[in-house]
Amino acid sequence: MAITNSPEYSVSELSNALKRTVEETYDHVRVRGELGRVTVAKSGHVYLDMKDDKAVIDAIMWKGVASQLSFRPEEGLEVVATGRLSTFPGRSKYQIIIEKMEPAGAGALMALLEERKKKLAAEGLFSPDRKRALPFLPRVIGVVTSPTGAVIRDILHRLDDRFPRHVLLWPVLVQGDKAAEQIAAAIEGFNAIMPGGAVPRPDLLIVARGGGSIEDLWCFNEEIVVRAAAASEIPLISAVGHETDTTLIDYASDRRAPTPTGAAEMAVPVRLDLLERLDGQRQRLGAALLRTLEHKGADLRAAARGLPRPDSLIADKTQSLDYLQRRLGPALQSGMERRANRLALLEVRLRPEAMARDVAERMRRLEDLSRRLKAGLSQQIAPRRQGLQASAQRLVPQRLARMTKDKGDALSQMMARLGRAGQAQSKAQALRLKSLSSQLEAYSYQGTLQRGFALVRDEAGHVVREGRALAYGTGLSLTFGDATRQVQVLGEGDVIAPSPSVKSKPRAKAKPQTPPEQGSLF
Incomplete structure (x- = not known):
C-alpha cells in the first residue's frame, strides 16, 4: 500500500470548496443563449436551460427577479442573462443565478411575435367574421388601464367633450410580468357582470395604454390576453401605444384605435353633431309633411269637384222613402183584411x-x-x-x-x-x-155555450157580433147550451120580452144591471 501526503476531503467539503471557487471566480457574468426548458414553480421561481449548439447550462431566476421582467420567457427565445455562477452541492451541478434578463435584440422579440401571430391566426382568433359592430351610443363603457397614468384622464376628457357616458374603470398593471394576467382577468371580469345587477354591465370595453418600447408593450402580445380579447362577448376596442405601435391584441379586438384618445372618439359620437343632425331631420320631416298635406288637399279638392251635391244624392232616396211610406198604410190594411178573410174562411170550415x-x-x-x-x-x-x-x-x-x-x-x-x-x-x-x-x-162552440155563453143570430141566421148596429124591433135568437130562445130588441135599458111561444110567469119590470166589467149587449 502506497503512502501519500495528499489531504483527504469529504464529499461535502469538496462540494463546498468548489462552490466557493466558482462563485468567487464567476461572481458576475453575461451569457447569451437560447432558452430551452422553461419551468415556473408554484413558489414563483423560474427554472430554465440556456443553450447553444454545443453546450447547455442550467439557470434559475428567483421570484422577485421574474416579476420584474417585461416579457415572458419562452422556449426558443434568444436572451442575454446577467448573473453569477454557483453550484448545487446536492446534485453536483453548477448553474447560473440570473439577476437580469433581456431579449437578445429586437429581432428576437419580433421573430417570437411573428411566430405567435401565425399560431393564433391559424386558430381563427383574428378572423374578420368574429368581429362585432360597436354600439352606436353605449350607456356604460368599461376601461381596462392603469388608474395612475394619463391614459384614463385623456379618455374621460375626450368622452366629456363628445358625449358624456358612465365609465367603469378596472385598474390593472400595463407593464411587467403580472400585467398580462391582470389584463385578461379584467376583460373576463367585465364579461362576467350580469345585466340588471348592482354594477351595470358595460356595453363597450376599451383596453388602453400609452406608448413605449416593444418590451414595455409585450404584455399585450401575451397569448392569455389575446385569447381573452377574442372570447369577449362585449365589443372591445384596443388602444395600446401610439399609431405606429402594433400588438397582437389589436388583431383580436373588434376595433383598433391608434391612441387612447382615438378610442374615446370611436366609442361615442359627437353630441352637438347629433343635435344638429336631429334638428335638420326635424326640419326636413316638417317640410315633407307640409308638402304631403298640400298634395293631399289638392287631390281632395279635385275629387270633390267630381262628386255630386249631397242634397242631390239623398233626394232620390228621400222620394223613395216617402213613396214607400205612403204604400205602407194601405199595404198593412190590405194584409190585415186578407188575413181576416182567411180567418173567417177557416172559422166557417170549423163549424x-x-x-x-x-x-x-x-x-x-x-x-x-x-x-x-x-x-x-x-x-x-x-x-x-x-x-x-x-x-x-x-x-x-x-x-x-x-x-x-x-x-x-x-x-x-x-x-x-x-x-x-x-x-x-x-x-x-x-x-x-x-x-x-x-x-x-x-x-165546437158547444163547449163554450156550456160555460154560460150564448150565441146570438139575427132573423137570417147570421151571427151577430156587435149590438150597436141593431135596430129597434129586430128579432134575435139566443142559443144556450141546452135550448134556443127568441128575443126582440126594444131599446137601451129595456128588458127582453119572452117569446110568445114560451109561457112564463109575469114578473115586475126592473132596471137592468150591467156588470162593471162588461157593457150591455143590446
Missing part, C-alpha cells in the same frame, strides 16, 4: 155543420171505394175461376186435384189478405173519423 158535411163526404167516398174494390175483385176473380175450371177439365184427375188445391189455397190467401187490408183500411178510417170528431168537439 159543426161544415165538419159534419166533410165527415159525411169522406164516409161516402170510403163506401164508394169499397164498392169499387169489391167490383174489381169480382171482375178479376171470375175470369180466373173460369180459366181454372177449363184447365181442370183438360188435366188428369191427379194433376187436376193438385192444381185445384193450389189455386184454392192461393185464392184463400188472397181473400184473407183482402180481408185484412179491408179491416186495416176500415180501422184507419175509423181512427181518422175519431180524430176528426175530437177536433170537432174541441173547436
